[in-house]
Amino acid sequence: MRCLSKHLPFYPIFSSVRYASTPAAPVVLRPYQEHCLDACIDALATGSTRIGVSLPTGSGKTTVFISLLSRMAPPTTSATRSLIVVNSIELARQSADQVARLFPNWLVEIEQGMKYNASGLADVTVATYQTLIRGNRWRKFDPATMKAIIVDEAHHAAAPSYRRLLAQFHNGIKHPDSAFQVPVLPHKIPIIGFSATFSRHDGLALGSVFERIVYHRDFLEMIKEQWLCNVRFTSVRASINLKDVTINTRTGDFNPTSLAHVINTDTINDLVVKTWIDRAATRKSTLIFCVNIAHVHALTQHFRKYGIDARYVYSETPVTERKALVAAFRAGQFPVLINCAILTEGADIPNIDCVIVARPTRSRNVFAQMIGRGMRLSPDTGKADCRIIDFVDSTTRVAGVVSIPTLFGLDPSELAINDETTEFLEKRAADIFVPHEDPDIIPAPKTVTYIDYENPFSLVKDTSGAPHIATLSKNAWVGCGEDVYVLECLAKGYVRIEPVEADDDVESHFAAFFTPAMLDKHTAEAMNVIPYMRSRKVLTARTVEDAVRGCDTYVASKIVPGPMAMGLLRSARWRKAPASKGQLQLLAKRWARKSVQGDDGDQEEKLAKMTKGDAANIIIRLKHGAQARFEKKMKLATRAAAVSSKEAQRRAREDVRVGPLHLGG
Numbered sequence: 303m304r305c306l307s308k309h310l311p312f313y314p315i316f317s318s319v320r321y322a323s324t325p326a327a328p329v330v331l332r333p334y335q336e337h338c339l340d341a342c343i344d345a346l347a348t349g350s351t352r353i354g355v356s357l358p359t360g361s362g363k364t365t366v367f368i369s370l371l372s373r374m375a376p377p378t379t380s381a382t383r384s385l386i387v388v389n390s391i392e393l394a395r396q397s398a399d400q401v402a403r404l405f406p407n408w409l410v411e412i413e414q415g416m417k418y419n420a421s422g423l424a425d426v427t428v429a430t431y432q433t434l435i436r437g438n439r440w441r442k443f444d445p446a447t448m449k450a451i452i453v454d455e456a457h458h459a460a461a462p463s464y465r466r467l468l469a470q471f472h473n474g475i476k477h478p479d480s481a482f483q484v485p486v487l488p489h490k491i492p493i494i495g496f497s498a499t500f501s502r503h504d505g506l507a508l509g510s511v512f513e514r515i516v517y518h519r520d521f522l523e524m525i526k527e528q529w530l531c532n533v534r535f536t537s538v539r540a541s542i543n544l545k546d547v548t549i550n551t552r553t554g555d556f557n558p559t560s561l562a563h564v565i566n567t568d569t570i571n572d573l574v575v576k577t578w579i580d581r582a583a584t585r586k587s588t589l590i591f592c593v594n595i596a597h598v599h600a601l602t603q604h605f606r607k608y609g610i611d612a613r614y615v616y617s618e619t620p621v622t623e624r625k626a627l628v629a630a631f632r633a634g635q636f637p638v639l640i641n642c643a644i645l646t647e648g649a650d651i652p653n654i655d656c657v658i659v660a661r662p663t664r665s666r667n668v669f670a671q672m673i674g675r676g677m678r679l680s681p682d683t684g685k686a687d688c689r690i691i692d693f694v695d696s697t698t699r700v701a702g703v704v705s706i707p708t709l710f711g712l713d714p715s716e717l718a719i720n721d722e723t724t725e726f727l728e729k730r731a732a733d734i735f736v737p738h739e740d741p742d743i744i745p746a747p748k749t750v751t752y753i754d755y756e757n758p759f760s761l762v763k764d765t766s767g768a769p770h771i772a773t774l775s776k777n778a779w780v781g782c783g784e785d786v787y788v789l790e791c792l793a794k795g796y797v798r799i800e801p802v803e804a805d806d807d808v809e810s811h812f813a814a815f816f817t818p819a820m821l822d823k824h825t826a827e828a829m830n831v832i833p834y835m836r837s838r839k840v841l842t843a844r845t846v847e848d849a850v851r852g853c854d855t856y857v858a859s860k861i862v863p864g865p866m867a868m869g870l871l872r873s874a875r876w877r878k879a880p881a882s883k884g885q886l887q888l889l890a891k892r893w894a895r896k897s898v899q900g901d902d903g904d905q906e907e908k909l910a911k912m913t914k915g916d917a918a919n920i921i922i923r924l925k926h927g928a929q930a931r932f933e934k935k936m937k938l939a940t941r942a943a944a945v946s947s948k949e950a951q952r953r954a955r956e957d958v959r960v961g962p963l964h965l966g967g
Contacts, residue, residue, distance in 0.1 A: 329404055332529060334519055335366050341517040342370055342494065351490045352474055354456060354512040356500035356958045358521035359674030360530050360652075363496045364400045367452045370494065371426065372405060376449050377489045385443055386428045386452045387467070391415070391621070393454060396650055398428045413439065431458075435467050445471055446488045456495025457667065459511045468493060468511060475511055498674060499667035500958050509963035518960050521674060525724050530677040532687035535706045535727065537719040538577050540570060540693045544662060544700040554702070555664045558594045565661060566597040571604040573693070574660050578638070579608065581721075582689055585656035587631060590640045591672045593661040598642045601660065605638055612638035615645070634683065645675060652680035659692040664702040669709070689721075774850045777857070777870045778877070778915065780922045783931035785812070785846065788922050789853065791861045792869050795819040795834065798926065799849045802842075812849040814840040816861065877915025885917035892924055 331339070338355060345353050357363045371384045388394050394414050401410045411420035413429035420427045422442035434440040451471055453459050459468065462478035469477035471491045473484050495512050498521075524530040548560040564570075574590070582588055590612075592598045598614045605612030613636055615627050624644075631639045632651050645651075657676040663669050676688035694705045694714040707714040710727040719727070768781025779789050787799040795818040804810040817837040840856050843849035858867050868874060881889075886909055893909075923929075 329365065329369055331365070331369060332362070334524075334527075334529065335362060335369070338366055338517045338519075339370055339373060343373060345514070345516040346374065346492055350513055350516070352472065352493045352511060352513045354495040354497070354500050354508070354515040354963070356497060356515055356518040358519060358524055358530065358677070359498045359671065360521075360678035361498075361519065361524060363454070363498070364397055365404070367454070367494065367496050368397075368401055368404055368426075371450060371452070374450055374492070377491070378446075381447055381449045381489060381491075383422075383424065383443070383447045384426050384450050384452065385448065386426060386454065387431050387434065387464075388428060388454045389431055389458055391430060392625075394428045394430055397454065398426075401426050401428070431464055431467055435463060440467055440470055443471075445485070445491060448491045450492045450494060453493065453495040453511075454497075456497040456512070457499050457508065459495055460508050465511065474513075499670055507963075512963050514962045515958065515960050518958050520958075521670065521677060522724055522728070525677070529679075531679050531685060533673075533677065533724055534687055534689045535719050535722045535724075536577075536581055536689060536691045537706045537714065538573065538691065538693045539714075539718075540573055540695070542570065542662070542693065542695045544695050544703065547700070549664070553665070555668065556662065561662065562593045562597050565593050566600055568604075570660075570693070571601050574601060574658065575604045575608055575610070577691060577693075578605075578610075578656075578658065581691060582656045582658075585689060586634055586637060586683070586685075587651070587653045588638045588656040588658060589645060589651070589654050589675050590638065590658040591645075591661050592640060592642045594642055597661070598640050602640050605640070610638060611636040612640055614640040616642045617644055619644075650678075651675065652678040653683040653685060654678070654688065655680075655685045656689045656691070659690070662693070662695070662703055662705075664704060666704050666709075669704040771850070772872065774847055775854055776872060777854055778872045778874070778919070779850065780919045780926075782923050782926040782928040783935070786926060786931075787846070787850065788926050789857065789870065790918065790922055791857060792866065793819055794861050796922075797840065797853050797857060797861075798837075799846070799853060809844075812843050812846060814843070814849050814853050814856075816840050816856070872915070874915070877913060877918070879914045881909070881912040881914050881917035885914065885921065886912070889917060889920060 338357065342353060342355065355363075355366070357366065367386070376382050386397050388397060391414050394412050398410050398412050401408060408425040409423075411424040411427045412418040413420040413427055414433050415430075420429065420442070422444065427443070448471060451468070453464070453468070458464060465475055465478050469475045469482065470485060471487070472493050473487060475493070477484075493511070495508075500508070500515060500518070521530060525533060542564060544556070544561075544564060546560075547564055548557045549555065550557050578588065590601065592601055595616050595618070598616050602612050602614045613627060613631075615624050619627070627639070628645075628651065630636065632653060634653060639645075654676040657673050659669065659672050663672075673690045676690065679685075690706065692705050694707065695703065705714050706719055706727075710731045712727065712731055768779075768787065771779045771781055771787065777789055779787050781787055785799075785801045789797045791797065795816060797814060797816050799812055799814045802808070802811050802813050815837040818835045820835045841849065841852045843852055857870065862870060869876065889912070890909060
């Protein structure tokens with residue numbers, strides 16, 4: 303074999319010497335790897351030339367795509383060369399080494415930075431995308447000779463920098479620059495993407511690069527089938543308040559600087575160290591993920607303060623030092639390696655037997671990448687399983703935070719997870735969502751369910767606006783939204799119950815007021831004055847039920863005594879008569895003035911069928927602010943729905959399924 307990178311075994315750059323070793327034994331693939339190759343070959347045979355494969359960390363993606371290159375038929379007799387695009391020098395070296403081991407008769411080169419300049423003539427070239435787009439170094443790769451392009455960590459491929467490169471080799475991929483001249487290519491070059499997390503949480507559409515996902519395996523499936531190591535899960539409840547942490551509008555994840563203010567504290571760092579001592583001190587190789595560089599430094603010092611040999615690596619660690627550090631960790635020379643986003647992808651360290659996620663995330667991709675670092679099988683090191691430890695918010699739950707419980711569809715606030723297996727958590731999730739088939743086991747309700755219809759024009763339950771009020775009183779109380787209830791007292795005034803919020807002096811409660819009528823309605827209208835006197839407090843009560851009962855007693859004894867009180871009942875005869883002309887005119891005027899969200903049916907038809915009682919209830923509700931409360935509620939609901947929809951779309955982008963990809967993400 304000719305090796306053109308000094309980092310491949312034995313030979314310096316531009317050496318033309320072949321390996322003097324015996325040929326590698328034939329590659330024996332696992333069943334799912336064979337199924338994956340079959341799916342790729344079948345898709346290519348049907349004319350698909352931009353396909354994706356989703357395989358979890360530790361499943362042997364590199365072996366799969368190198369084997370795929372060996373089985374693919376060249377599109378033309380001269381198209382025999384392949385390009386593997388990666389996003390780091392570590393991945394470039396790993397891939398090139400693997401090519402050398404599996405197919406020693408192939409020529410392999412590396413294209414990376416200033417040191418490694420490939421000729422473009424090798425059977426396989428492994429290149430970083432950063433290098434290829436710098437100075438148009440991609441031009442050395444003649445499309446006429448290209449058999450295929452493999453994109454590793456392909457969830458990055460929708461980024462403009464990747465599309466600038468890939469659009470040069472496939473005219474189905476749109477270049478981000480509108481002035482780009484689409485090349486005329488001699489044949490369709492297959493673009494095949496591989497990733498453990500084949501989705502984008504930042505909203506960029508992978509459908510702009512790949513037509514479809516042809517194969518997908520979830521890491522939980524792989525664990526159950528023992529292709530990945532067994533896992534023990536532990537979640538630690540911490541006093542973490544993420545409510546005020548800002549969120550990146552592009553990625554949908556927490557902003558690291560803002561997140562670090564909450565996570566990188568002496569209290570949380572101490573908790574991480576003490577949790578490791580308590581739950582993972584016997585583990586040989588623990589990898590910890592932090593928020594940012596400052597957090598890396600601080601947490602490392604906390605471990606060392608307890609006499610634990612913890613070391614760290616981050617983006618500014620020199621390449622040679624980083625390589626030596628990872629090699630020492632792989633060899634088990636120290637127990638704890640702390641990093642920030644540097645070992646999320648492409649780190650092949652099978653001996654990791656504990657992963658601590660010390661940085662909350664809203665990305666299922668990022669979470670899966672982090673815990674996936676510990677799932678590789680490593681029987682040679684005596685690794686039996688991997689412990690995954692994360693820290694869940696115990697104070698204020700923030701929507702979308704991914705944790706061990708949420709991975710299984712469980713509520714972190716309701717379940718303590720301590721040394722649990724995937725089987726236990728899956729069974730727990732299944733038990734929670736199994737429906738009860740026997741209706742007899744559903745207990746009867748023991749309390750009143752409160753339902754408010756803030757829309758004053760809702761013709762529901764006698765237009766009372768609060769159907770539950772009928773369980774509390776026989777009188778025609780009307781709900782006006784937000785726990786405000788009104789009883790009109792037959793031209794003598796009205797009683798109003800409203801909530802009072804707690805303060806330093808009193809607990810929350812309800813207060814009732816009686817507002818006497820000073821003039822009859824027609825006289826007041828003729829004089830253009832308010833017909834009511836000043837309100838006076840009737841009572842206070844702890845609950846609505848107590849307030850309603852107390853007010854009913856007050857009305858019957860002080861306002862409408864004797865037989866006249868029959869007119870206050872919901873069942874009063876006058877309420878069943880057709881609505882008066884004056885009522886209908888007022889309602890038609892108010893109804894036409896407002897475009898009421900939630901209206902259903904024809905307004906004229908509703909008015910024609912309306913009774914005096916219905917009309918009176920609606921007018922009361924309009925007078926007592928139900929319309930304003932309804933509009934406020936609808937605005938809040940619309941805003942909440944928009945937030946919920948955005949969150950659902952973000953989560954949907956992380957849902958990987960076999961099938962077509964869409965330009966919309």
